[in-house]
Amino acid sequence: MDFWENLWGTIWFFFWTFAIISYFFALFGVIVDLFRDRQLSGWAKAVWFLALFFVPFLTVLIYVIARGKGMAERSSKESREYQAQTDQYIRTVAGTGSGATEEITRAKALLDAGTITPAEFDALKSKALSSSSYME
Structure with a gap:
């Protein structure tokens, strides 16, 4: 065998490999679509499957x-x-107001409003930071 025969053999091998893989992707796409289609009757699905076979x-x-x-x-x-x-799940898991940053922000608002003292703010801040370190 010379160089050109090896080259053409390699090219044909890759061509047929690509064609076969592409065919199987299309075949599995058709099978998945048959299961996904709710408007197609069971008999019609059976006929398509027999034809596929x-x-x-x-x-x-x-x-x-x-x-x-x-x-x-x-x-x-x-x-x-x-x-x-997925978006709904992320919204429910992420939530609002459960992190240390949110707790510190609320405590700062209370401090600015004069509801709590600076010592109480420091205590709330250290509590929020210590509880968040366990979560990470």
Whole structure:
């Protein structure tokens, strides 16, 4: 074997590897979309699965052409729902007024209003700072 045969063999190997990996991504995308689609009946899903089993490449191609827009819409909708859930979770976990900074700010406002003395402010500040060091 000479250099050019090795080069072309390597190029074809990478081409076919890329094609096969791309096909499997598309196949799993179709399977995930079948489970995600709530408007498609169970019988229609079964027919698509049988077609995927017997004629996989052609079925993936037809599915992406026929239902590609719906695939994108369902994927986008699910991403927005996950993002909203994540944002809601972050808001509940982060909360407000639970950190040492917030406690010190409230104590400073009380000190400025004359409600507490500087000694009481120092005590509240040291208590807030000591309790936050356990959290970290």
